[in-house]
Amino acid sequence: MRFQYFVDSLSIVVFFVAFTVVALITSEFGYRFGRWWQMRTPEEKEGPTSMIVGSLLALMAFLLAITMGMASDRFDTRRNLVLTEANCVGTTYLRAGCLPEPASGKIRELIREYAPLRIVTSDLADYQRKVARSVEIQNKIWSIAEELARATPDSEVLTLFITSLNEMIDLHQTRITVGMYARVPETILILLLICSMLTLAMVGYNAGLTLRRSPLTAAILIIVMGAVITLVVDLDRPHKGFLKVSQQPLIDLVQQIGQLPSESPSK
Secondary structure, eight states: OOHHHHHHSSSSHHHHHHHHHHHHHHHHHHHHHHHHHHHHHHOOOOOOOOHHHHHHHHHHHHHHHHHHHHHHHHHHHHHHHHHHHHHHHHHHHOOOOOOOOHHHHHHHHHHHHHHHTTTTOSSSHHHHHHHHHHHHHHHHHHHHHHHHHHOOOTOHHHHHHHHHHHHHHHHHHHHHHHHHHHOOOOHHHHHHHHHHHHHHHHHHHHHHHHOOOHHHHHHHHHHHHHHHHHHHHHOSSSSSSSSSOOOHHHHHHHHTTSSSSSTTTOO
């Protein structure tokens, strides 16, 4: 995971610029080597280099499509979990209104504090603080629920509440796991970068063999490939980047539960 942490430490713009610069150098090196080799052995035929380059480009397109699909799936999962958690926290809040006082008021007050903590920001230190505080609030609510369960073990309303609370706690852990660990495998990301450099080097080498090249075409190829790989990296980042998972469902929930009366019916 060290390489992935290194990539995460770079901003998206820096990553794109770094990839473009390295790719341009690699392509230029391939071109100069191909031209040197052609000058050194002018009697030799070019061989199937063009066909190999075409195959490499097709392979790169396939690898990019696979990696993009993996990153998109993980991004969609994180986005869906935000909505699912917002619905679950809202349900738990409403069902808490059916519990006897003073437990009902205490739980609702804790959930009002809990909901804003579930809104993820790009600040990792702030995220870790929110996670720690969320766990503390979960433990407090669970302790209250345990006391109610001992006092009224046959309460159906309490059973519904504990079901929602349990799901809320599970979703908390699921979001952490998916956000921090469900990433595009580091091996695939490294393979993608290495293959892209080798492909661009072969494109430059083939141009050097033919002693013909189009700098504009090469630049466009590098920029487009760099943009796609940068998009994969951006989609795979859980907290920072241009493409961020919308926290609007949780923001709406925070606004709603601050206005709901304490005697709201069970959802």
